[in-house]
């Protein structure tokens with residue numbers, strides 16, 4: 001071991017477990033010591049030992065934590081890592097999903113959690129662009145997150161050296177990359193634009209959330225990430241990833257991470273010999289037909305209906321409610337409401353708790369009861385919006401958000417919520433209109449500035465993007481660092497400031 005006393009290394013290992021989930025048992029303290037010595041220089045500390053003292057006695061920013069993380073984590077990755085998995089994804093998983101969605105909304109949502117320098121999400125983007133000839137007509141979301149800022153910057157640039165292509169067919173390299181002249185290869189912009197990169201600490205940040213679009217995924221890849229985590233953090237992350245999936249959606253980890261105990265909320269299914277963790281739901285939930293999976297089934301049992309429209313998972317509260325509420329009771333609504341039900345406030349609290357626990361059908365039941373008692377309860381409609389959005393029922397989410405807006409027209413948050421649903425539906429113009437409405441009502445509504453900035457940035461309007469981001473940063477400056485922002489589902493002022501700075505930086509570098 002080096003110069004740092006073991007007592008200090010032990011304290012540091014507890015700290016990195018809590019803040020990043022990373023597991024550094026005594027056998028790995030040597031690596032921990034090397035990492036803190038390297039990080040010390042970047043964090044303006046004299047040496048590793050004083051850096052530990054500083055970390056433990058102050059409140060480092062997320063960016064400083066990310067610097068430390070970049071020395072503690074392994075970013076090793078390459079295109080089409082694990083060919084067998086990509087074969088199973090192509091045929092039958094994605095091909096079946098695409099076939100189903102072709103007549104059911106033409107959308108796909110995939111998340112690469114712990115994406116490092118981007119080779120994994122870009123491999124998915126390449127695969128999808130090979131598989132979907134009319135891809136411009138589809139709403140494809142590929143979210144890629146990591147907490148290592150340097151890796152994300154490399155990912156956004158999309159330029160790679162030969163080592164990233166160690167398992168790639170030459171045809172793919174030829175079709176999707178351009179030589180840069182210095183022996184490296186740049187991914188073509190059409191495919192680069194398919195992936196959204198975002199900074200997210202899987203252990204500390206909140207998800208699923210409409211704000212960072214970490215909701216309602218068909219597939220989440222979280223490969224070669226969980227194996228570095230302490231047990232408790234791994235459990236927390238897996239639980240949140242479970243909530244971020246649609247019913248029937250798939251979580252993919254690497255073969256060495258497939259501990260069945262950790263994934264007990266999922267059912268285990270196998271395709272072409274690969275293990276996938278499937279979020280269980282009502283029979284027929286999800287858009288992956290059951291016949292895809294190699295789990296043994298009784299021979300004569302009829303296959304569950306794979307079409308959720310034919311076997312609805314959730315009742316629609318909109319269909320339940322009468323068109324309008326009578327002024328003085330006596331409406332159908334009050335007749336069906338049970339007098340033994342808790343009052344609206346209690347129902348709202350119960351529904352929120354169920355929503356946070358990911359128990360969506362039960363949460364819907366509670367909100368339905370609440371809305372039967374009080375059909376213009378804007379907060380109830382907003383909660384229902386979020387629940388449906390997390391279940392991937394975007395049309396219903398949109399209807400509910402419209403009800404929230406019409407129940408409380410002067411609430412900027414509800415216009416913003418409606419905008420997030422429009423964005424998920426790829427209705428960017430409508431989203432921009434709702435965001436402008438939110439800012440008209442409350443010009444200091446930070447999340448709306450950020451979202452409008454993102455819309456401008458994506459459309460290539462860098463000038464207005466910069467203006468919105470500057471407005472957001474200016475407003476954030478007067479918020480306490482730990483202030484959780486309205487409608488942000490848990491993001492605090494300091495974290496959002498850091499995310500915006502990172503985005504500004506990658507704008508400059510692009």
Ligand SMILES: C[S@@+](CC[C@H](N)C(=O)[O-])C[C@H]1O[C@@H](n2cnc3c(N)ncnc32)[C@H](O)[C@@H]1O
Pocket residue numbers: 020021073074075076077078081113114115116117120145146147148151200201202203204222223224225228
């Ligand atoms: C070995 S790479 C995996 C890359 C890719 N998924 C693959 O399998 O090729 C692990 C990545 O997980 C990221 N990571 C580790 N802990 C994390 C955390 N708490 N939050 C977000 N990312 C994390 C690291 O920064 C690193 O980029």
